[in-house]
Amino acid sequence: MLSVEGLRSRYGRIEVLHGVDIHVKPGEIVTVVGANGAGKTTLLRCLSGIQPAAAGTITFKGNDISRTTPHHRVKQGLAQSPEGRQIFTNLSVEENLRLGAYLFSDDRVATDLADAFAMFPILKEKRNLSAGELSGGQQQMLAIARALMARPDCLLLDEPSMGLAPILVDQILDVVKNLRSLNVTALLVEQNAYAALSIADRGYVMETGKVTISGPAQELIADERIRAAYLGL
Amino acid sequence: MSEFLQFLFSGVTVGAVYALVALGFTIIYNASDVVNFAQGEFVMLGGMSTVFLYEAGIPLFPAAVLAIILTSIVGVALNKLAIEPARGASVVSLIIITIGASIFLRGMAQIVFDKQIHRFPAFSGEQPFVVGGATILPQSLWIIFGALAIFGALYFFFTKTLTGKAVLATANNRDAAKLMGINTNFIMTLSFAMSAGIGAIAGVLVTPMTLTSYDVGIALALKGFAAAMLGGMGRPLGALVGGLAIGMIEAMTAGYISSEYKDAATFIVILAVLFIMPNGIFGRSAIDRV
Numbered sequence: 252m253l254s255v256e257g258l259r260s261r262y263g264r265i266e267v268l269h270g271v272d273i274h275v276k277p278g279e280i281v282t283v284v285g286a287n288g289a290g291k292t293t294l295l296r297c298l299s300g301i302q303p304a305a306a307g308t309i310t311f312k313g314n315d316i317s318r319t320t321p322h323h324r325v326k327q328g329l330a331q332s333p334e335g336r337q338i339f340t341n342l343s344v345e346e347n348l349r350l351g352a353y354l355f356s357d358d359r360v361a362t363d364l365a366d367a368f369a370m371f372p373i374l375k376e377k378r379n380l381s382a383g384e385l386s387g388g389q390q391q392m393l394a395i396a397r398a399l400m401a402r403p404d405c406l407l408l409d410e411p412s413m414g415l416a417p418i419l420v421d422q423i424l425d426v427v428k429n430l431r432s433l434n435v436t437a438l439l440v441e442q443n444a445y446a447a448l449s450i451a452d453r454g455y456v457m458e459t460g461k462v463t464i465s466g467p468a469q470e471l472i473a474d475e476r477i478r479a480a481y482l483g484l
Numbered sequence: 485m486s487e488f489l490q491f492l493f494s495g496v497t498v499g500a501v502y503a504l505v506a507l508g509f510t511i512i513y514n515a516s517d518v519v520n521f522a523q524g525e526f527v528m529l530g531g532m533s534t535v536f537l538y539e540a541g542i543p544l545f546p547a548a549v550l551a552i553i554l555t556s557i558v559g560v561a562l563n564k565l566a567i568e569p570a571r572g573a574s575v576v577s578l579i580i581i582t583i584g585a586s587i588f589l590r591g592m593a594q595i596v597f598d599k600q601i602h603r604f605p606a607f608s609g610e611q612p613f614v615v616g617g618a619t620i621l622p623q624s625l626w627i628i629f630g631a632l633a634i635f636g637a638l639y640f641f642f643t644k645t646l647t648g649k650a651v652l653a654t655a656n657n658r659d660a661a662k663l664m665g666i667n668t669n670f671i672m673t674l675s676f677a678m679s680a681g682i683g684a685i686a687g688v689l690v691t692p693m694t695l696t697s698y699d700v701g702i703a704l705a706l707k708g709f710a711a712a713m714l715g716g717m718g719r720p721l722g723a724l725v726g727g728l729a730i731g732m733i734e735a736m737t738a739g740y741i742s743s744e745y746k747d748a749a750t751f752i753v754i755l756a757v758l759f760i761m762p763n764g765i766f767g768r769s770a771i772d773r774v
């Protein structure tokens with residue numbers, strides 16, 4: 252589905268990704284865990300094309316998309332729910348969702364909107380409110396729902412649990428887990444390593460711009476190095 | 485009473501001109517948070533191009549349409565050649581670029597056109613209507629209804645169309661807009677084309693009344709900017725109300741006190757309003773929950 256090879260990226264002269272390899276198979280939930288500053292967000296920004304890749308290839312559904320513009324990547328089915336939610340605070344909840352389906356103007360948009368409201372009833376209740384007035388958890392739901400409106404085959408999720416109360420973290424991760432039933436492949440970036448690994452099929456550990464450990468999620472949870480460094484066990 | 489009516493007509497006409505300039509500011513501001521100080525030059529280009537095309541023998545209406553299209557192309561060129569290459573620069577730097585662009589366009593207009601004052605005939609003759617003892621020129625009605633029509637079109641664009649909302653989304657968070665599949669470069673190009681086109685329409689409508697020359701843009705941009713600030717930057721309704729309010733204050737001050745004080749009275753009112761409502765009359769307060 253999604254394959255990253257030797258990806259490098261830099262901000263100015265400082266290289267922050269030093270050759271990252273990551274593979275995601277159709278239907279999988281794959282997580283990338285690691286500390287703050289490991290380059291996880293930069294990785295997702297490169298995958299969406301917001302941040303240029305200095306070297307390496309990104310292959311999505313068999314096509315090399317390394318040089319494709321961001322809107323063409325969305326068109327091909329690669330959507331992202333960005334870090335810090337980044338909803339459009341000057342627009343209403345419903346307008347945010349409709350912009351998620353910006354590339355589509357068919358009848359399915361209305362069905363997708365109804366599905367989004369069924370998945371997150373609170374958003375339906377607040378559909379006409381300005382998105383900036385939502386609470387942090389509601390904004391996160393909106394960011395995920397908005398990304399799903401783009402009908403992605405693969406959804407990139409950047410720190411969906413960040414800044415949320417524990418009960419909301421569980422709720423958001425349930426949503427991610429349920430992406431399987433929607434036939435959406437997911438690449439989940441998280442600092443909350445235990446929560447992410449417990450719902451993922453496979454995981455990668457990133458440290459200072461490189462993948463250092465990878466494997467099935469259950470093995471990673473049991474791995475002594477990861478338990479000590481990321482799980483606090 | 486007929487005196488008041490006369491001041492009212494003149495205030496609404498001048499106000500509609502300011503509103504048209506202010507509406508041009510709204511679009512680029514909505515797409516990029518940039519106040520485009522070359523907006524007045526778009527008004528000048530609309531009027532001047534029409535003059536020269538008309539004098540070259542093209543009938544007035546096609547000449548005006550051609551002038552509006554040409555000005556839109558200049559707007560797109562401004563974006564492609566000056567704003568887009570400076571991507572990532574701060575909003576203040578971009579505003580300074582637009583000031584430079586306005587000086588450049590004014591200079592070019594002196595060379596391509598000339599330094600004379602020009603006009604072309606009014607669209608529907610010069611015979612004024614008499615209403616309640618006061619008179620109003622047909623061209624005033626063109627200006628007033630032109631401003632209302634463009635306001636209506638913009639209001640529809642920003643509140644009812646997905647493209648209009650994509651413009652607002654691009655201004656709010658450009659990276660997030662790209663993640664929605666929005667081609668943000670296209671949105672910027674579209675905004676500059678629309679903004680320049682609206683400026684040119686203003687220029688075409690006012691030239692028969694106020695005449696035009698290469699340097700009419702400065703004063704119009706200043707008043708249009710004041711109108712947009714008074715009404716609330718980025719709001720079409722704010723631009724309309726702000727423009728009419730400033731036109732009205734000017735006309736009343738000039739009529740009942742002295743035309744020497746009309747600018748002073750205008751800016752005192754603007755300062756007073758912005759003290760109480762810093763975001764303008766219709767401005768949304770910038771409060772985000774984090």
